[in-house]
Amino acid sequence: MKIISGMKYNLSDTAVMSGRVLRHTFRSIDTLITVVAMPIMTMLMFVYVFGGAMDTGSIDYINFVVPGIVLFTIASGVAYTALRINNDVTGGIFDRFYSMPISKSSILGGHVLTSLVFNTFSTVLVLLVALLVGFRPEAGITGWLLVFGILLLFTLAMTWVSVIFGLLANSGEGAAVFSYPLLGLLFISSAFAPTESMPGIVRIFAEHQPMTPIIEAVRALLVNELVGNNALIAVIWCTAILIISYIAAMRIYTHKVS
Amino acid sequence: MIQSTAISVNGLEKSYKNLKVLNKINFSVQSGSIFALLGSNGAGKTTTIKILSTLLKPDKGSAQVCGFDVVRRPDKVREEISLTGQNAAVDNVLTGRENLRLIGKLRHLPDVNKKVDALLEKFDLMEAADRQVATYSGGMRRRLDLAMGLLGTPAIAFLDEPTTGLDPQSRIAMWKIIKDLSQSGITVFLTTQYLEEADQLADQIAILNQGKIVAEGTAAELKKLLPLKPIELKFLDEKEGRSALDLLRDYNASLDAENQTLTVTTDGSIRQMMDILNRLENADVWVAEFAQKLPTLEDVFLTIIGNKQGKDDEK
Numbered sequence: 417m418k419i420i421s422g423m424k425y426n427l428s429d430t431a432v433m434s435g436r437v438l439r440h441t442f443r444s445i446d447t448l449i450t451v452v453a454m455p456i457m458t459m460l461m462f463v464y465v466f467g468g469a470m471d472t473g474s475i476d477y478i479n480f481v482v483p484g485i486v487l488f489t490i491a492s493g494v495a496y497t498a499l500r501i502n503n504d505v506t507g508g509i510f511d512r513f514y515s516m517p518i519s520k521s522s523i524l525g526g527h528v529l530t531s532l533v534f535n536t537f538s539t540v541l542v543l544l545v546a547l548l549v550g551f552r553p554e555a556g557i558t559g560w561l562l563v564f565g566i567l568l569l570f571t572l573a574m575t576w577v578s579v580i581f582g583l584l585a586n587s588g589e590g591a592a593v594f595s596y597p598l599l600g601l602l603f604i605s606s607a608f609a610p611t612e613s614m615p616g617i618v619r620i621f622a623e624h625q626p627m628t629p630i631i632e633a634v635r636a637l638l639v640n641e642l643v644g645n646n647a648l649i650a651v652i653w654c655t656a657i658l659i660i661s662y663i664a665a666m667r668i669y670t671h672k673v674s
Numbered sequence: 675m676i677q678s679t680a681i682s683v684n685g686l687e688k689s690y691k692n693l694k695v696l697n698k699i700n701f702s703v704q705s706g707s708i709f710a711l712l713g714s715n716g717a718g719k720t721t722t723i724k725i726l727s728t729l730l731k732p733d734k735g736s737a738q739v740c741g742f743d744v745v746r747r748p749d750k751v752r753e754e755i756s757l758t759g760q761n762a763a764v765d766n767v768l769t770g771r772e773n774l775r776l777i778g779k780l781r782h783l784p785d786v787n788k789k790v791d792a793l794l795e796k797f798d799l800m801e802a803a804d805r806q807v808a809t810y811s812g813g814m815r816r817r818l819d820l821a822m823g824l825l826g827t828p829a830i831a832f833l834d835e836p837t838t839g840l841d842p843q844s845r846i847a848m849w850k851i852i853k854d855l856s857q858s859g860i861t862v863f864l865t866t867q868y869l870e871e872a873d874q875l876a877d878q879i880a881i882l883n884q885g886k887i888v889a890e891g892t893a894a895e896l897k898k899l900l901p902l903k904p905i906e907l908k909f910l911d912e913k914e915g916r917s918a919l920d921l922l923r924d925y926n927a928s929l930d931a932e933n934q935t936l937t938v939t940t941d942g943s944i945r946q947m948m949d950i951l952n953r954l955e956n957a958d959v960w961v962a963e964f965a966q967k968l969p970t971l972e973d974v975f976l977t978i979i980g981n982k983q984g985k986d987d988e989k
Contacts, residue, residue: 425782428779428782429780432776432779432780433780436765436768436776439767439768439772440767443767444767507763507766508759508760508763509763509764509765510763511724511729511757511759511763512757512759512763512822513780514728514729515727515728515729515752515755515756515757516752516777516780516781516826517749517752517753517781517826518780518781
């Protein structure tokens, strides 16, 4: 009985905490612009400005670029998770929560859950705009479910990376900085241009870093082509990042509060 | 169950790397009283509050809050306390009401809305209740912070420098709130840098200096330890000041040459005042201004630490 009521409190505390962070997110015009408007603008730019010059073979450029844009959206989204966690730590409300008789996992849990919810929201929004400008996915229900699963796993992994930065950084700006290397990885991947067009060493890097298999897998699923090993490699990358960053984040967290 | 001791601290030690922040401190706080931990910046006040509110673990020693050990039963301690930190830990993005509701929900309180309304009323925040906290003044933020702490009807309220950075009016309002808290039966543990504040509020005061409790007692008891009345003598020029310093060699006196002001420590007795003024009069040293100073926290420290060193030397 005690375990059940404990779990009930745990869930309700996490729900309350998530409600708080969601309010933060939707009340911040800044977040909405960076996380939703920026990726959409980038997509429009790639489709209408650079897209014509890209040779993506049998796939329309818009269909080619959407997976990269979605990852771009998520990478900017988790930067805000780091920022908000950092604000809580440096602002002292973290201490307040910690000195209260509440489920301790709900303090970070609220941020993590909000990150998942908000990134799902922004991804759906970006996909809707993509549909308006000519994105034509051919995936069936299984395909979509797999896409959703991979993206959710990617978001979760990136969220836990952001927790590390949120806990460690001295300022909010510092905490959000980690998203730049993420965006860098995206640009040196098959997100915006096929890797075949890249010179030797860049191409080798692009083909062996985690973003490329994730993008390739999502792209293949969306246009209903053969996925090959990419989905498996993507899942392995995300799971490995998730496990490592979760363990690191929890260590830092317990160290921080005791 | 009625407990007479709300907090008891025994031989508490805490270091950060090589720096000893708390060095074997002991004190106890009676239930229902106001206890002030007085000290300057870096004395270890916040570290003490963090240990008592389960945010930090001590290296050595033990502390009981409401009869529960802070290390072994932190969950029990958290049920009994509220913590109001130094930099008003309120949520800027939410409104005042939402802040209170958040805490109410996390504490799984019944009738949250009713309790929130009552606190908004009590802390004079009703008008601003639905505004984002980012628009609040410093005093309002502190009041909201305190109200958030009181939602769980704690037995003990920890207030870390509750009035630092407030304007005089807000400070007096905060003092009244703290007195009201105590009257409603809550034990108040506060830290402060101001002797006056401890004097105004506290039933019991402990002075913390460089991680050690250097004195403990009621305000009246502590004041007996003070150089009761330092006096300030202002002269027309530096030369006069120097002659006065010379005449008062056997007193503890220091000259501020730039302002031609001499500060002399006295025991506050008329006899000593007369003696000082007579000597100057007899030597034809003209005193332009004369003032009695209120003892500052620094005076207390200096006296107590001076006494201690004196005693140590005798040993």
